[in-house]
Amino acid sequence: MPSRTKKTEQPEDASMEDVPTSAQPDQETGDAMQEDEFAENGGSGNGEEEEDTVQRVRILPGSSPTAASFEFLEEGHTLGNALRYIIMKNPDVEFCAYSIPHPSEAKMNIRIQTYDTTTATAALAKGLKDLEDLCDVVADKFWTERNRFTEAGRMESD
Amino acid sequence: MDYDAMDMDTEALGPAVKISEADSTHVNFELSNVDLSFANSLRRIIQAEVPTVAIDLVEFMANTSVLADEFIAHRLGLIPLDSRNIKDMPMARDCDCGGHCDKCTVILTLHAKCLGDEIMNVHASDFSVSSARPNQTVGNPIITDPEGLGPLICKLRKGQELHIECMAKKGIAKEHAKWMPTSAVGFEYDPHNKLHHLDLWYETDAEAEWPKSKYADWEDPPQEGEPFDYDAVPNRFYFEVESAGNIDPDAIIQLGISELQQKLAKLITGLGEKSNIDDQYDGPQSPGAMDDGAMYQNDGYQTAYGNGGAQSAWGGGATAYGTTPYGNSGQGGWS
Numbered sequence A: 001m002p003s004r005t006k007k008t009e010q011p012e013d014a015s016m017e018d019v020p021t022s023a024q025p026d027q028e029t030g031d032a033m034q035e036d037e038f039a040e041n042g043g044s045g046n047g048e049e050e051e052d053t054v055q056r057v058r059i060l061p062g063s064s065p066t067a068a069s070f071e072f073l074e075e076g077h078t079l080g081n082a083l084r085y086i087i088m089k090n091p092d093v094e095f096c097a098y099s100i101p102h103p104s105e106a107k108m109n110i111r112i113q114t115y116d117t118t119t120a121t122a123a124l125a126k127g128l129k130d131l132e133d134l135c136d137v138v139a140d141k142f143w144t145e146r147n148r149f150t151e152a153g154r155m156e157s158d
Numbered sequence B: 001m002d003y004d005a006m007d008m009d010t011e012a013l014g015p016a017v018k019i020s021e022a023d024s025t026h027v028n029f030e031l032s033n034v035d036l037s038f039a040n041s042l043r044r045i046i047q048a049e050v051p052t053v054a055i056d057l058v059e060f061m062a063n064t065s066v067l068a069d070e071f072i073a074h075r076l077g078l079i080p081l082d083s084r085n086i087k088d089m090p091m092a093r094d095c096d097c098g099g100h101c102d103k104c105t106v107i108l109t110l111h112a113k114c115l116g117d118e119i120m121n122v123h124a125s126d127f128s129v130s131s132a133r134p135n136q137t138v139g140n141p142i143i144t145d146p147e148g149l150g151p152l153i154c155k156l157r158k159g160q161e162l163h164i165e166c167m168a169k170k171g172i173a174k175e176h177a178k179w180m181p182t183s184a185v186g187f188e189y190d191p192h193n194k195l196h197h198l199d200l201w202y203e204t205d206a207e208a209e210w211p212k213s214k215y216a217d218w219e220d221p222p223q224e225g226e227p228f229d230y231d232a233v234p235n236r237f238y239f240e241v242e243s244a245g246n247i248d249p250d251a252i253i254q255l256g257i258s259e260l261q262q263k264l265a266k267l268i269t270g271l272g273e274k275s276n277i278d279d280q281y282d283g284p285q286s287p288g289a290m291d292d293g294a295m296y297q298n299d300g301y302q303t304a305y306g307n308g309g310a311q312s313a314w315g316g317g318a319t320a321y322g323t324t325p326y327g328n329s330g331q332g333g334w335s
């Protein structure tokens, strides 16, 4: 039997202001579990910088200085694979891999094992920095080439 | 460059970009001397994380057309809106207003009623865009057809009416595809399939049945009887980026890279506040701050090393030791 829409006590359409903004939930209605776990910022109590400083990386239990697993929130293959590659390029790193443990959780894990010459945390920090440098180079190369291409096009049409 | 100093065989040359075609709607370029993982990150980020504006909320004052409200609302979301100057516009959820305001929302209104006997076409060009918005280009419907009409929204017969007010907001395609700046992104490498990343299906002869990509001429075809190179990795990536019109194609690439950099910068800042990373609930001590003899145990978690991985809720069999490094370090892990 087809489901029927029940008439409720709302003869008029709700005005635009009363309607929650569709796909963009309010701060309070965000994922409650994630807020419990991560938004507290360690509960250190200094509420000066609440917004934007939600901690998005943590070390998973069971790590040592040279072998650690990091959990990233709200990250996926976009960051994971490129970061894994660049960390693996570090000669002080013995092993690096990433995984997304479950597709319906927006979490990405990176495992780093280093030689005694550095620490896993340092290798991660260096990886992030190196990837940023790589982005700089690619962005610069692309824009230089774009300018060259448009310039060449202009010369041709003259 | 730090990574330049490392041993990078062909990558030692550094990344290179070569544009082969470009106009207002698309850009074709070759990105070389980078890893597949990085090239793929670039592809993913320009498709899913470059912000644009799109209609997100529609109020129907009148709709007597043959199309249902939600049907029209869905169409409206997909209309490309000018997002070139989106920088000074915050995401609505990050805006101080808490709902919508002139800074984070563009209001588009449309009121059409068919009075004549002819069927009336309602186009995106019929929108009137409110002037109270971050700047005077953001949110304008993109109109590229020679008639200057823009996308068709619906058709009205005599007496039918459509009166709507739409709120356009900033967003990314990770949330909804209507925020995609690209209509298509071509991504290919190894046109001769020398790396055997593809297993081509065939009736009798794969070589004859699969047409070659136009980039096949750019690379040397395999030699007769050439042995398989087990060390070869993809090195040249061919992008064909097609803009939906809301952002120029070259700017999409630029914004994509800067989006990735912002992502990294935020993480670096987060890591920089050293205390934070370990400060989480049940997190371990900072490895750096730890004495040699320290135990890496807390809150009843066993270390993944000591117990063969059976007990830890986190570590255990899921540590790197438990999985094969081959599947992860090779080229199989990307998607």
Ligand SMILES: [Zn+2]
Residues within 6 Å of the ligand: B092, B095, B096, B097, B098, B099, B100, B101, B102, B103, B104, B105
């Ligand atoms: Zn606002």
